[in-house]
Amino acid sequence: MTKSLSDIQTELLGTFFEEASEGLQQLEAGLLALEQAKSADPDTINDVFRAAHSIKGGAGSFGLNEVCALGHAMESMLEDFRSQRVAPNRESLAALLEGVDWLRNALDARLAGAALPIAEIEGFCQQLERLRGASGVSAEATPVVAAPRGGAFVVEFLPMPRILESGNEPVRLVRELVRMGHATVTTDISRLPVLADIDPTLCYLGWHIELEGPEVSATAIEEIFSWVDTDADLQITAQTPVEPPSPSTEVQQVAPAAAAVAINPAHEPKPPTAAPLASDSRAEGAIGSIRVGVDKIDLLMNMVGELVITQSMLGVIDDESRLDSRRIEQLREGLGLLARNTRSLQESVMRLRSVPISIVFSRFPRLVHDLGQQLGKQVELKVLGQTTEIDKTVVEKLGDPLVHLVRNSLDHGLETPELRRAAGKSEVGVIQISAYHHGGDVVVEVRDDGRGINRERVVQRARQLGLLGPNEAPPEDPIRDFIFAPGFSTAASVTDVSGRGVGMDVVRRNIRALGGDVFVETAVGKGTCISMRLPLTLAIIDGQIIRVGQHAYVVPLLSIIESVQVEPKRVSKFQGKRELYRLRDKLIPMIELGQVLGLHSWQHSEESLMMIVEADNAPVGLLVDELLAQQQVVVKSLETNYDRVPGLSGATILGDGSVAFILDTTAIGRLVRGVPGNGAHAA
Amino acid sequence: MAKIMTVDDSVSLRKLVASALQAAGHNVSEADSGQTALSVAQTTSFDLVISDLNMPGMDGLTLVGQLRKLPAYRSTPILILTTEMDPLKKQAAKAAGATGWLVKPFDPAQLLATIRKVLD
Numbered sequence: 001m002t003k004s005l006s007d008i009q010t011e012l013l014g015t016f017f018e019e020a021s022e023g024l025q026q027l028e029a030g031l032l033a034l035e036q037a038k039s040a041d042p043d044t045i046n047d048v049f050r051a052a053h054s055i056k057g058g059a060g061s062f063g064l065n066e067v068c069a070l071g072h073a074m075e076s077m078l079e080d081f082r083s084q085r086v087a088p089n090r091e092s093l094a095a096l097l098e099g100v101d102w103l104r105n106a107l108d109a110r111l112a113g114a115a116l117p118i119a120e121i122e123g124f125c126q127q128l129e130r131l132r133g134a135s136g137v138s139a140e141a142t143p144v145v146a147a148p149r150g151g152a153f154v155v156e157f158l159p160m161p162r163i164l165e166s167g168n169e170p171v172r173l174v175r176e177l178v179r180m181g182h183a184t185v186t187t188d189i190s191r192l193p194v195l196a197d198i199d200p201t202l203c204y205l206g207w208h209i210e211l212e213g214p215e216v217s218a219t220a221i222e223e224i225f226s227w228v229d230t231d232a233d234l235q236i237t238a239q240t241p242v243e244p245p246s247p248s249t250e251v252q253q254v255a256p257a258a259a260a261v262a263i264n265p266a267h268e269p270k271p272p273t274a275a276p277l278a279s280d281s282r283a284e285g286a287i288g289s290i291r292v293g294v295d296k297i298d299l300l301m302n303m304v305g306e307l308v309i310t311q312s313m314l315g316v317i318d319d320e321s322r323l324d325s326r327r328i329e330q331l332r333e334g335l336g337l338l339a340r341n342t343r344s345l346q347e348s349v350m351r352l353r354s355v356p357i358s359i360v361f362s363r364f365p366r367l368v369h370d371l372g373q374q375l376g377k378q379v380e381l382k383v384l385g386q387t388t389e390i391d392k393t394v395v396e397k398l399g400d401p402l403v404h405l406v407r408n409s410l411d412h413g414l415e416t417p418e419l420r421r422a423a424g425k426s427e428v429g430v431i432q433i434s435a436y437h438h439g440g441d442v443v444v445e446v447r448d449d450g451r452g453i454n455r456e457r458v459v460q461r462a463r464q465l466g467l468l469g470p471n472e473a474p475p476e477d478p479i480r481d482f483i484f485a486p487g488f489s490t491a492a493s494v495t496d497v498s499g500r501g502v503g504m505d506v507v508r509r510n511i512r513a514l515g516g517d518v519f520v521e522t523a524v525g526k527g528t529c530i531s532m533r534l535p536l537t538l539a540i541i542d543g544q545i546i547r548v549g550q551h552a553y554v555v556p557l558l559s560i561i562e563s564v565q566v567e568p569k570r571v572s573k574f575q576g577k578r579e580l581y582r583l584r585d586k587l588i589p590m591i592e593l594g595q596v597l598g599l600h601s602w603q604h605s606e607e608s609l610m611m612i613v614e615a616d617n618a619p620v621g622l623l624v625d626e627l628l629a630q631q632q633v634v635v636k637s638l639e640t641n642y643d644r645v646p647g648l649s650g651a652t653i654l655g656d657g658s659v660a661f662i663l664d665t666t667a668i669g670r671l672v673r674g675v676p677g678n679g680a681h682a683a
Numbered sequence: 684m685a686k687i688m689t690v691d692d693s694v695s696l697r698k699l700v701a702s703a704l705q706a707a708g709h710n711v712s713e714a715d716s717g718q719t720a721l722s723v724a725q726t727t728s729f730d731l732v733i734s735d736l737n738m739p740g741m742d743g744l745t746l747v748g749q750l751r752k753l754p755a756y757r758s759t760p761i762l763i764l765t766t767e768m769d770p771l772k773k774q775a776a777k778a779a780g781a782t783g784w785l786v787k788p789f790d791p792a793q794l795l796a797t798i799r800k801v802l803d
Binding site: 008009011012013015016018019047050053054056057058059060061062063068075164165166167168169172173175176201224226227230 | 692693694695696698699702703706737739757758759760761765766774777780781782783784787788789790791799800801802803
């Protein structure tokens with residue numbers, strides 16, 4: 001029994017860690033809000049208190065004593081805020097934020113099965129207590145009650161008639177008492193009325209119990225009656241002189257009350273199996289688990305229900321009788337339904353994999369707060385689009401690049417308050433992180449209102465690094481072309497915060513590995529915006545199948561703006577090479593898709609179709625021969641099966657079993673425009 | 684074997700309580716909030732309800748008060764699970780109609796021993 005219970009604890013430890021890390025985020029966010037607001041909003045204080053409280057309660061129940069002790073120390077301080085005994089101030093909030101770090105470290109250490117700095121944690125808890133003391137609240141004394149124990153007692157238990165309304169059943173309490181030792185129970189029926197007058201919701205009985213045994217103590221008896229002390233008359237009388245208690249066991253008895261006792265190193269030795277178990281459960285959690293809202297599961301259930309209905313509908317047709325036109329019609333209808341259901345089911349399953357980006361964003365308020373202080377800069381962080389959902393794998397890999405970009409913005413982008421004032425800007429710099437859907441992609445931006453990237457310095461640095469010859473003319477957009485080069489930094493000095501090792505090249509490599517890309521916009525004196533475009537999911541896309549010559553290709557539906565029949569009078573030839581198409585007063589570059597795809601012998605007819613697609617935020621027209629079906633295609637990677645090919649993002653297998661390439665319109669646009677080294681898949 | 688409902692917004696703690704009770708052969712339902720618990724209680728009766736005290740939305744004390752208004756729950760044992768040792772909190776719980784309290788952190792074996800006070 002005991003073993004199976006500890007197994008339960010081990011199994012649920014992973015869930016606890018997940019919850020605790022969410023709680024920590026809440027705690028941190030709340031503390032930062034309190035610090036920024038400079039006034040004590042009771043709701044925020046309550047939230048923060050509850051977060052600390054939950055972590056402490058959970059940690060205690062899972063035997064993570066040091067986490068519990070930390071939680072307790074922080075909770076006590078927060079309780080002072082909550083009861084308005086003390087107002088939060090800079091010092092106490094800083095200490096609590098430090099506590100968040102300690103909690104995080106302690107949890108991480110437990111997860112990794114590593115040793116914990118017990119002494120430091122204890123020191124920190126004491127520091128918190130001292131801080132509380134300094135704020136006018138006396139530090140809690142650990143109650144160590146040494147009560148008489150072992151012996152014989154007489155218990156007079158006379159419940160109030162209404163005791164049953166509290167859910168307490170006196171008979172069960174007496175039964176618990178009797179379990180403790182040898183007992184003689186006498187029931188007092190003097191209050192019992194005649195049968196006709198008995199109200200079944202009232203209690204008329206009383207008990208006189210003589211109790212004796214080694215387990216019997218006044219504390220234990222009081223414990224049993226602790227829930228009814230206001231609902232009953234209770235007298236506990238010791239019968240014989242009691243033996244002096246053994247103090248060590250007594251402290252153990254009251255230990256749950258005093259979390260501070262728990263971190264005493266003397267209590268530290270644990271069963272040697274504890275650490276490996278904890279790390280095992282971490283490994284499990286890290287691989288498999290995803291938290292999914294119930295609504296998503298409900299939707300899925302719904303879809304499956306629909307599928308079952310469709311199946312039974314089709315099942316009716318599947319019998320021996322002749323397939324007449326009426327039945328064929330039924331079959332068609334059923335198949336149509338099946339197609340719809342499959343599609344919705346797929347969307348629902350996809351949604352299971354997607355998580356809100358707030359998982360990544362939530363770490364930034366703290367990061368920006370700490371960095372700002374470290375660098376002596378005043379920063380306001382704005383976070384937009386936290387609920388934007390994105391594939392879990394993408395989210396997980398987005399963290400490091402984002403941290404890098406935010407650090408860059410703070411360190412290199414934002415100026416010091418003095419410089420900002422001199423430039424006529426507000427002393428407080430703004431960093432804005434946002435996420436939103438754009439076409440079939442998710443865009444994540446880091447924007448600052450700092451000094452911007454200086455074009456001249458980029459060119460200068462490019463020459464130093466040999467990226468640009470001494471007499472070579474700089475390209476049209478040096479920032480875009482050089483900033484992503486390995487080892488490129490224009491920072492005057494390497495600071496503690498950024499400018500070391502990892503550069504923009506790593507950011508771009510990571511983002512491209514996810515099938516996305518990075519763009520820079522900057523204006524000197526006004527600020528910089530780095531945006532990352534990421535695909536929603538990596539596995540399935542909606543595709544438009546097109547024919548060029550003899551071959552079928554797939555174009556992602558989301559990149560298509562519109563398709564038009566080419567009218568020769570709207571086509572203008574430019575230097576005989578690139579053709580432009582005038583569409584509603586806009587000139588759109590025309591791309592001979594056949595040429596780009598290497599079908600050289602093949603020419604588009606004068607009046608072929610043109611599909612207008614988006615490439616790098618600018619429309620381009622792709623000349624195609626025919627638009628075939630629209631359908632979902634499963635993306636198969638070319639890299640894993642063959643090799644990376646510029647202009648193609650993958651391949652798929654069509655309904656008839658043939659292989660079709662999936663076009664990467666952005667990369668095709670760049671190939672044609674001749675953007676150096678920037679074809680999305682030609683890095 | 685008793686029919687027990689546990690109410691807690693924290694999944695890990697709720698499962699810990701539930702699993703411990705299940706291991707002891709009880710039939711356990713879980714509710715993730717006071718509101719859920721209350722709506723379940725409208726149609727289902729339990730031999731014991733164990734609720735967390737601090738929950739977002741409806742807290743444990745409000746839940747107890749609401750449950751006590753339901754005829755089927757007039758004398759159902761309802762225990763409040765809390766880390767707080769504050770005697771005022773206990774009084775408040777009693778005043779709201781709670782049968783008693785369980786103090787976190789708890790050890791599953793200890794939990795089972797404690798609920799014997801309110802279960803057959």
